[in-house]
Amino acid sequence: MRRADTIRSYEHASIPFGPGCSRTIMDEALRLAWTEIITPGDYEEHMARVGQAQAGADLTGHLLETASPCRGARVIFAGAGTGQMLDFLDASRLRPFRLVFTDLNARFLKSLKRRLAQLDLPAEVIEDDFENTALSPGPDLLIATLLLENIDWRRGVETISALRPAACGIIIQENPPEMKSAITPGRVLPPSLAEAASQAHPVLVPYDQLVAAFAARGYEQVDTSSRDVADGKRLISVLFQEELKP
Numbered sequence: 001m002r003r004a005d006t007i008r009s010y011e012h013a014s015i016p017f018g019p020g021c022s023r024t025i026m027d028e029a030l031r032l033a034w035t036e037i038i039t040p041g042d043y044e045e046h047m048a049r050v051g052q053a054q055a056g057a058d059l060t061g062h063l064l065e066t067a068s069p070c071r072g073a074r075v076i077f078a079g080a081g082t083g084q085m086l087d088f089l090d091a092s093r094l095r096p097f098r099l100v101f102t103d104l105n106a107r108f109l110k111s112l113k114r115r116l117a118q119l120d121l122p123a124e125v126i127e128d129d130f131e132n133t134a135l136s137p138g139p140d141l142l143i144a145t146l147l148l149e150n151i152d153w154r155r156g157v158e159t160i161s162a163l164r165p166a167a168c169g170i171i172i173q174e175n176p177p178e179m180k181s182a183i184t185p186g187r188v189l190p191p192s193l194a195e196a197a198s199q200a201h202p203v204l205v206p207y208d209q210l211v212a213a214f215a216a217r218g219y220e221q222v223d224t225s226s227r228d229v230a231d232g233k234r235l236i237s238v239l240f241q242e243e244l245k246p
């Protein structure tokens with residue numbers, strides 16, 4: 001586990017795919033990439049190959065353990081995608097909770113529902129745009145893995161703050177400082193991801209700015225952890241807890 005102050009700067013971090021650019025609103029190209037272009041199979045193949053699916057699941061387990069929500073707690077997974085983490089995370093760790101999974105992509109949610117059915121894991125599955133959410137407020141824990149890179153992340157933090165979870169786990173990606181190019185040199189992407197990468201550009205979330213944005217909304221960073229993944233990148237989980245009012 002690493003403390004916030006030892007986490008290296010994101011100044012030179014590049015993005016998961018596509019050329020670097022900064023954005024203040026979710027761009028339509030990204031929305032289109034996630035809803036129309038990227039197939040569940042290609043997404044999962046890539047994520048497993050680069051070890052991000054496994055690392056994300058492992059950090060999710062760590063977040064659950066650290067936040068330790070009570071039995072029956074409402075736990076939301078926002079931007080849950082195809083639910084690939086369920087291939088790498090023991091479902092028994094999720095069973096005690098009232099689970100809610102959301103995503104913008106209806107096709108991804110179909111894969112997610114299939115996994116839930118196979119595991120006989122009860123959950124609410126909701127097609128939801130996290131930049132304009134219809135979720136009910138007050139979850140005990142909200143987890144968002146690699147979602148903020150794909151939306152206007154500050155708006156994502158505002159959404160979370162408005163939902164007022166007691167705790168919130170954010171998993172973000174960090175690239176090595178020297179990696180300026182969007183796509184890891186030499187990394188071949190499955191076809192639909194390659195197509196998406198040619199037109200849609202996720203933006204990495206600066207760790208320090210993320211912590212500051214949550215602090216401004218009354219959330220204290222209580223844990224930071226990371227896992228190495230392919231190409232010198234890392235996934236970093238940050239657990240925030242609502243600060244207690246005096």
Ligand SMILES: C[S@@+](CC[C@H](N)C(=O)[O-])C[C@H]1O[C@@H](n2cnc3c(N)ncnc32)[C@H](O)[C@@H]1O
Pocket residue numbers: 026031034035047056078079080081082083084085102103104105108128129130131144145146147150151
């Ligand atoms: C990099 S994937 C991460 C998926 C999943 N959390 C995982 O770790 O495998 C980003 C996910 O965010 C979803 N997404 C993109 N924009 C969204 C939005 N505005 N609201 C909700 N989900 C969104 C995509 O459909 C995709 O499933």
